[in-house]
Amino acid sequence: MVFSSVVFLTVFLPVAVLIYFLPQIFFPGEKRKKLIPYKNAVLCVLSLIFYAWGEPRNIALMLLSIVFNYTIALHMKKYEYDKEHRRYLLIFALVFNLGLLFFYKYSGFAAENIAQLLGFTNNYTAPLLPIGISFYTFQILSYVIDVYRQRCGVQKNILSFALYITFFPQLIAGPIVQYVDIETQLNERTEAFDRVFNGLSRFVVGLTKKVILANSAGEAYEALTINGFSEISAFGAWTAILFFAFQIYFDFSGYSDMAIGLGGIFGFCFPENFRHPYCADSITDFWRRWHITLSLWFRDYVYIPLGGNRCSVIRNIFNLSVVWCLTGLWHGASWNFLLWGIYYLILLIAEKYILKDIIAKIPQIFRKIVTFILVLFGWVLFACEDISVISEFFNALFGANGISDNHSSYVVSSELVMLILMCVCSTEIFILKEENKNKLPILVFRAMTVTFLLVLSILCLVSDTYNPFLYFRF
């Protein structure tokens, strides 16, 4: 199931909230804590339904993963004082989890390239990718690794553990929640009225980002690039990559907002995942604002274990290279994603070791503009899964096919209002000051805005299914 669907909004979510909160009527005050097992069970079952809704066939794989990793962790607890033994268990768990991820996500890509390299014909058909596997594998790994390091306790309640893996708000598109961040919340959390309201508002903001902004940006990008990149003008290419940047940002951050909001409704506090990344004033800054939980995961489970930056420059560059190649490939099994990772590796090393002093002297506004343009160039690599068109795209950006063309003007003129809206919405002007958030007039205004945005999003979702059958057409 996806959040931006009529079934989620009008059936799943209201029913989930009712089942979750209704028993509270009979458990006033302190007694509410007794409801936690019930609540966790409810969320767990709902999450499995949520997952199975789109892909019933992968539910078995998910349950297997849960049982396996739950058991591994229990064994690690048993060998609390035997690090050697725990290490074997960890290696076993890594091989199992990463093996599954590799099999589902990368085996097709690997087979294709090996076959090409050795001159075979490739008869291998890759399995279909189970939704969310990249996200939940990383969550599982954070648990198993931290149990190994004894950074967190072992979850003895399989229901609580299953909830951590399957919890529907973050199951499909993150944020990647590390087990340590949520350990206590699994058993102790308070759902308060204002948190439910804040959660709902956050959810609706995310929904609007996805349904109205991201989908429009996606359609505009498709429309602009419908004839490929060999003829598109500079104007068309720049607006196309701008729309792509907005599509990917509003889509992804919209999903994160929805996840964080939904988590809030049920009393969970998820880490932030995006902080207006297009306002970053350096590439380093961009990665502190873009998909934050992924960067933190790689920092905590790859970069620091490799030695981080407390080592020689050469070793540090090696560590960074590992992290950024993996980051690239995490986004998809294709060469262009690897290229995209390496592109950022180079930019980050340049910033860190060469340009550090120069950058500090440039006025911030220029830094922001240059950063944004560099990020846009990055999206060119990201957008073109077919490596050979990347150069065509760059040529078009630099005017190889003329300055402007009518087709691009037509598409942009019909999406101009949305484009302006997207620009405005990706800046930081809508951030409310913490102390103003709960003042009554602002609260009322927020409630009205949220209702309006919700209506607008549903309007869009329902209208998308308008599908007249025109038998008289032919």
Place this chain on the structure above:
Amino acid sequence: MFFVLLSLIAVSVFGFIFPDSEISEKENRALQQLPIVNFEKIKNGSYMEEIEAYLSDQFIFRDEIVAVNNFIDRFLGRTEFNGVYSGKNNRLFEIPSVYDGERVGKAVSAINYFSQSCGVAHQNIILVPNSTEILSAELPAYLELASQKQQIETIYSALSSEIFKVDAITTLENCADKSGLYFKTDHHWTSSAAYEVFLVYAQMLGINASELNFTASVVSDSFYGTLSASSGIYEEADNLEVIIPENIAGTFFVQNYDTLTKTSSVFDLSKLQSSNQYDLFFGGNFSKIQISTKNLNGKKLLVIKDSYANNFVPFLIPFFEKIVIVDPRYFSDNIYDVLSDNGFSHLLFLYNVNTFLEDTVLVDMIY
């Protein structure tokens, strides 16, 4: 503060209380009903898809929601709605068909083959441009479309010299009131456009059309056509006008080989009450229709056509003994049987460019 959640719950509760609709008038299709639980369907996911379709199809105030959404989209400056351009002056345009040289080449050689083998003395073709070509001034800003004038020229020049080509595009381009040549909400040309082209065709046949009087009458002022239905935009209704030669009542009868009916009129007035009033002409599109008149002059015409012919053919009634109208999209018999049964003196291909470019069945009918 729970207003948001309450409104969501309210919508779903209302949705359940509100009786489900079987069909949608606006969308002209059956709406998804609540699917019955079925393990096999759950396993392959189709049950969930049906539930999602059910919820959005039966969504409360669905038609109104679509209308409001379209209004917002147009306000934002969007111009493309489900295969339809929304242009200036509330005019809707069908998005033109793509010119596929290979497909056109096949159609052209099929027509040439037919021209040679049919044995009909007088052969004509009319390719009618679409509103995007004639009324390009009312298209959305910056929209640039392939020239149908060039497409028609290419096709005409590839056709056999036995077939006389009617220059519909120049005729329509030279009209004083071009906006009346096409409907704003439908993809067809109007009767007045058809009349203008008829005059040219009549001249080519050596018919003196000016001897006859034609009467025009508006039969509906609430016509919303296919383009409104596709886009969901119902802005400004069209007038539906019919033009017919005077004093032809009682001089002919119309046989429809699909419905097996015989009538004395080319109009089916009951269609003015239906969701597509354009079906008024001959009741819609059928595989074969025959018009037999009392004018026993030996002139017999075969029309191979799409729906653009429906308001064109009535002009021809006074001049022929018999008119057989074949629509290849529905016709599954042998066209050569029709030829040998009737002994035609005239042959007319009448297509609009969009249908012609997409057509694949004409070739099948001929070979």
